[in-house]
Amino acid sequence: MxxxxxxxxxxxxxxxxxxxxxxxxxxxxxxxxxxxxxxxxxLQTWVLRSEGRTVLVDTGVGNGRQRPDSPQFDNLSTDFLGQLDRAGVRPEDVDVVVNTHLHVDHVGWNTVERDGEWVPAFPNARYLIPSADYAHFDPERSRPRREGDRLVFEDSIAPVRRAGQAVLWEDAHRIDAHLTLEPxxxxxxxxxxxxxxxxxxxxxxxxxxxxxxxxxxxxxxxxxxxxxxxxxxxxxxxxxxxxxxxxxxxxxxxxxxxxxxxxxxxxxxxxxxxxxxxx
Known part of the structure; x- marks a missing residue:
């Protein structure tokens, strides 16, 4: 987009x-x-291939989200997963998802809605989430500045943690021999x-x-x-x-x-x- x-x-x-x-x-x-x-x-997601694994860098806005603080992102309906598929990436192929930070336009396709519940969009992936941002945006640890921040956390971050697919990291995190995350x-x-x-x-x-x-x-x-x-x-x-x-x-x-x-x-x-x- x-x-x-x-x-x-x-x-x-x-x-x-x-x-x-x-x-x-x-x-x-x-x-x-x-x-x-x-x-x-x-608004875009980068796709990397490294050491036989598929890595996504940021996941955009997502579909069907309530975004009262960002009207341009409210209840979007885009062909993101179809575009990924045409690029040769199916959801089950993704091994690592990197969220560079936890703003609304970087985490939306972390999840999809199934049977009224938000679940990880990439069932086999580790989601690498900076620990400092997780603590900053977690409504149980700090009061969100905006209602939108709470909604983003609840539909795009918390479901990944509940599913056991979130990796919270700090200081630095090496993904493999070629890729390293730094604050x-x-x-x-x-x-x-x-x-x-x-x-x-x-x-x-x-x-x-x-x-x-x-x-x-x-x-x-x-x-x-x-x-x-x-x-x-x-x-x-x-x-x-x-x-x-x-x-x-x-x-x-x-x-x-x-x-x-x-x-x-x-x-x-x-x-x-x-x-x-x-x-």
């Missing part, structure tokens, strides 16, 4: 208008609609990046550390969704520095158009050096 999502500087409030205008040539139309000043977002807090307390190292190839799936490419140019600019702005900015800069130094392909959750970006240092900030298409 790729749609205009709201005014650009409502989504990235600290970004100056000239930052968008000066980069209009490449921001439009995939990342920004200049005529309406709309930020363009993609990158700020967007949420448990926000995570997934690092890939295979032969000479390097990539980092950064979740919501980046909502727009303008945050590569100005990493101090947070999104309106970041819960700890100072922490998010620090994590963003740290991850971009390593990506530039180690030539990691940066793969954000919500970039429209090209699915991944190459970056380099540019003085105290960063520059885009190339784009990688969806694969």
């Amino acid at each position: 790729q749609v205009p999502f709201g005014p650009a500087r409502a989504i990235v409030p600290g970004s100056p208008e000239e930052l968008w205008r000066d980069n209009k040539e490449w921001l439009a139309p995939d990342f920004w609609e200049p005529d309406t000043d709309s930020y363009v977002a993609a 990158a807090p700020g967007h949420t307390p448990g926000s995570t990046v997934l690092r890939l190292a295979s032969g000479g190839d390097r990539a980092v799936f950064v979740g919501d550390l980046l909502h727009s490419p303008v945050q590569i140019l100005e990493p101090s600019c947070n999104s309106c969704f970041d819960e700890d702005t100072a922490g998010a900015a620090a994590s963003r800069r740290r991850v971009l520095e390593r990506a530039a130094d180690e030539r990691e392909l940066v793969i954000p959750a919500h970039f429209g158009g090209a699915g991944a970006v190459e970056v380099r240092r540019d003085g105290a900030t960063f520059a885009v050096t190339g784009w990688a298409a969806y694969a």
